[in-house]
Amino acid sequence: MTRILVVDDDPRIRSLVHRQLNESGYEVVEVTDGRVALERISGETPALVVLDLSLPGVGGLDVLRAVRTGQAGAAEDLPIIILSGRDGETDRIIGLDLGADDYLVKPFSPAELAARVRSVLRRAGPDPAGFIVNGPLRIEPATHEVWVGGVRVDLTAKEFDLIAFLATHPRQVFTRHQLLHHIWKSAEWLGEATVTEHVHRVRGKLEAAGGPRMIRTVRGVGYRLDVPA
Known part of the structure; x- marks a missing residue:
């Protein structure tokens, strides 16, 4: 199964995202902070990361920057979708300028998130399973x-x-x-x-x-x- 890393410190959001993506055929790994996220990205190489901006310790933008500059021990083009409660234009522009593949504002539709995950993965390359x-x-x-x-x-x-x-x-x-x-x-x-x-x-x-x-x-x-x- 295609592995998705979900990084969010809100257990309700993680549960919601986990359930939707799992029902859509993905393996979901959850972490609650940016430091652990970087460890998982380096050690497990997920196919895509769903990343909250407001994280304790290492923030979401820092995680995104580390991946895109090659400091995370993973491919610099690792697909990343930002999932954030920040709906201001400035945050959205910064996230996309840093290399986010998509940006979804909370509250959000779980089904729409799953559709965006599929879209980003298609742009990144075919599903290894071909499904x-x-x-x-x-x-x-x-x-x-x-x-x-x-x-x-x-x-x-x-x-x-x-x-x-x-x-x-x-x-x-x-x-x-x-x-x-x-x-x-x-x-x-x-x-x-x-x-x-x-x-x-x-x-x-x-x-x-x-x-x-x-x-x-x-x-x-x-x-x-x-x-x-």
């Missing part, structure tokens, strides 16, 4: 298998391509024209009804397997895949 995990939805590109809460869903090749594409772009809205281009590699000889029919079939199969409605219709625009809370 796409979105709440109860698990997609295995190597075997073309889709699972919902442990139940295997039987999809056609194009149905698989559709759900895999949407799952790698959570919350992003795509028009039917765009989906024709990305999935069928053409928006000329196929009509938009092709997309509508495939979305209908995929929805039905996922929900029949016990999954929530994840593919949402955005009226007048197209479709997006929501991140289950």
